[in-house]
Amino acid sequence: MTNENRPRPSHAAPGVRHNLDYPVIPLYQFLDDAVSSFPDAPAAIFAGSIQTYRDLGGQAARLARALWELGVQRGDRVSLMLPNCPQMIAAFYGVLKAGGIVVQVNPLFLSRELENRLNDCGAETIILLDEYLPLLQVIQSRTSVKNVITVNLGGKIKAPRMNGGNVLDYDALLEGMGTEAPPHFPNPANDAALIQYTGGTTGVSKGVMLTHFNLVANTLQVRETLAAACCRGQDRILVTLPLFHAYGMTLGMNLAVSIAGTQILLPRFDAGAVLRAINEYRPSFFPGTPHMYMSLLKHPRLADFDLSSIKACISVSAPLPAEAVRRFEALTRGRLVEGYGLTEASPFITVNPLCGAEKPGSIGRSLPDTECAVVNLDTGEKELQPGEFGELIVRGPQVMKGYWNQPEETAYALRDGWLFTGDVARMDEDGFIYIVNRKKRTITAVGYDINPRDVEDVIYEHPGVTEAVVIGIDSLYYEKTIKAYIVLEEGVTVTAEEIIRFCRERLEEFQVPKVVEFRESLPKTIAGKVLRRVLIEEERRRHKPVNSG
Template identity: 45%
Template sequence: MLESKPWLDVYPEEIPATLEYSSDPVQSCLQKSAEKFPEKSAIHFMGKEWTYKQLYEDALNFAGYLQGTLAISKGDRVAIMLPNTPQAVISYFAILLAGGIVVQTNPLYTERELEYQMKDSGAKAIITLDILYPRVSKVMPKTELQHIIVTAIKDFLPFPKNLVYPFIQKKQYGIVVKVKHEGNNHLLTEILKSNPQKVTAYNSDAEEDVALLQYTGGTTGSPKGVMLTHKNLIANTEMSEKWLYKCKPGEGSVLGIIPFFHVYGMTTVMILSIKMAYKMILLPKFDALTTLKTIEKQRPTLFPGAPTIYIGLLNHPDMKKYDLSSIEACISGSAPLPIEVQQKFEEVTGGQLVEGYGLTEASPVTHSNFLWDAPKVKGSIGVPYPDTDAKILSMDTSEPIPIGEIGEIVVKGPQIMKGYWNRPEDTKEVLRDGWLYTGDLGYMDEQGYFYVVDRKKDMIIAGGFNIYPREIEEVLYEHPDVLEAVAAGIPDPYRGETVKAYIVLKEGSRITADEINEYARKYLAAYKAPRLYEFRPELPKTAVGKILRRMLVEEEIQKIEEESKKHA
């Protein structure tokens, strides 16, 4: 039974089992780094750099404007709808300094999605890009939004890129948006040029005060606002810092591709970088060639990412032309990391790439493989972080089950959310006696390493057999012609569900579905092997590169419904 913590026996001696956590709010990380490393570079963005002193001064200036001119007070929600840019970092810390709660918003949201999130959160103001202004302004009258703060990518680019970029933007998006600094519209450049207003300090309670409303993806229903406190975020950041014990404050740099509007990028790139006084090398979106060039030129030491990012780099035709040897450590999250991808990336960089695990509701990291000085188990999500407990419960009885058996992963620790915003019933469903019921299926081995087999909702039941998509995907990824693969259960009148594989082939491949099927059946039991295959040029993904299996299933259901209407 899973009553002990066997994983503590495999911890390297440098990682303590329990930590003393700071009771300071998240924004104190920036203040402390600015005091200790004022002239150190905090951000590199497309050739321009900001020191910690500059970053803190800009955040303070903006915080004063939020408090003074926009009347933002403690607990007010302020949304950020930006890609990874200096403005996103400045805005995040400014909101917290002003006493507000950050609402992270995906810049790809449609009007409908944006309206839902603004209504649900009750945000009073939003910081967004000029090209997104038309979308936000249409939504504004239907929500509690009172102010729109507008910025542009060009505003923070070096000369002459700042002059060239508007032409590139017009060609790419077909629009030029001009907003004046008046009324309910505010320009960030004007705010930062204005005379700083005094920031009024407020009483903070790191344990109780919410720092962030982070909305879950909504793949299984309406998105819910996860309430993460200052303590949640600080605890998870400090756990991550201990995990990276070979990394010294003020001596490293982090490649920031994972979006900050996703909690994984926000914690493991933005807050961790600020806390450790590292340089953040920001890229507003993932492009394989740009990323390869950036790594060679800027030489980042840490590279948190997602499997699709590492796959994209490994399969770029010019990958071998670039020096990636600066990378010392990568923790992959957001989706399962194929073993083949892990091995190849480590060969190319000479650094360590390990799989971790987490959820929005856990700030987000709960488990990771060790980077150094301890066993790294391929195919495993690793072991729980310091002060993090985890166990496997029976799906039928919710009782602990023996080692090696599959059940639901539940976790507990100081990084676990306060609850869902305005959703007490949903909170009760997933938070029980301090334990977070993840909805993920997995098992633990005798050493305390955990393995995720799939989400409870993604498990395929075909002909009475339980089939886990990840097991199928691991086999498909090992095929030399497969670039990306996802398996899903689609409705079947005889078996209940049947397994379908969606595959993106590597460039130039001519392999057929029959050949892939023959290969899969060598390594999978007959009931697990896909019955159907579909080749696609690309797979639907979230902004962080997680493949949207549910979207593929919904497409299949729609096809079946349309077909049945024809024959009705």
């Protein structure tokens, strides 16, 4: 890349160190340190019960020993299919202590998706919630899975034994098990701790190999950025982002354990449950998605709850509307800022500053020891000047080792030490970055390249709109035309003609949606990202042009 040797000013936020020391340790060392320093501190609050770090650390150590006795070796993949619960945390670190590689599985998977994931990673052991066992039974014979460990959150019903399979109850397996560490100490710099699959919002999921060092580094980078809101041994984090997703894993679990903090675990997002948890347990940090914060603001009993414990929130996975920021910060008197990351970067790359000025529409500045550059879209070999649009590329200690069993994809994404993100962006003179679009999402209509976010931001300005996304569709009259999918506020009635007229008053004619479809909800990943490819496939299956009417 040209300009490679140009001096790069650090763009870390004010009050944040630009360079950190990263210990070469296994990720589970965070848990061991918390157990040693704060054994009786609450590690997790779940369904009204509290587990201390002594409890959690002992559980992870016993599971590690049990896995070793079951034959798990260094580098073996172990799948986890669990919701947010203490057993999920213990299982994650227990697998690492056994020398294994964690492969997280979405509990909402159908049997076909589960089969594909297990076969791609080659896992021979899976730890899952007992109610998911029938789903596994359907496909187990077509996978490499030999050992099945079931978790029962009620603590009463034990897992049935399947014919021809080794099915073990989690609690029974750990009962009486020793805590002596298995003889599998990883190489933190090179050994994968995790194979985390991408969300597949624009294509097929890929298994991202993240080393112990990658995950340790990203945890410390985030911890430095949030130092004002996360004090060791003191603070509580509300965890409703799924731990099986990279965002929840880093912002919730790994961050909390690294500061010996308390995780307030909710198995799924529910606005009422979140408000009650904040009111009762007083978390200081609440990572979430725009949908979560906006849902809280619309809750009919919002005024009944005290949210003043919140010091900071980082919003991820989708653009954060400015109005939501203003209202949420006025309500809590904490900070709500937008961050950005990719699974391939463990996942965090940038965040807006908690202290000092931020810039609306920006994803913030790079984390410590993280370099970001914007390069030309066609070759990726020329670094562009501030304000110019191009592909965002990144390098830093959190960048992945590569894709699991996909050397060609790895070579394309990692070039000369840089991770090519696939996101079109610009950077200003102060190092603030603005995401324009995914390279694959640009809509070419009537000869113009259109950024979907430009259109979506305008639609969001309409007072009746809760959610909006636009895609390019085939048209009888145009090469491509823009279609908007919109979710309205409850009880609000708006017509397609009103939306089109609203956009026409604020956009160039070629940017105005020609088709509007109202929906009760939009298809999303578990992290809250809209699955545009699902909408595109729906359009393709219709097999005919769509007129604007």
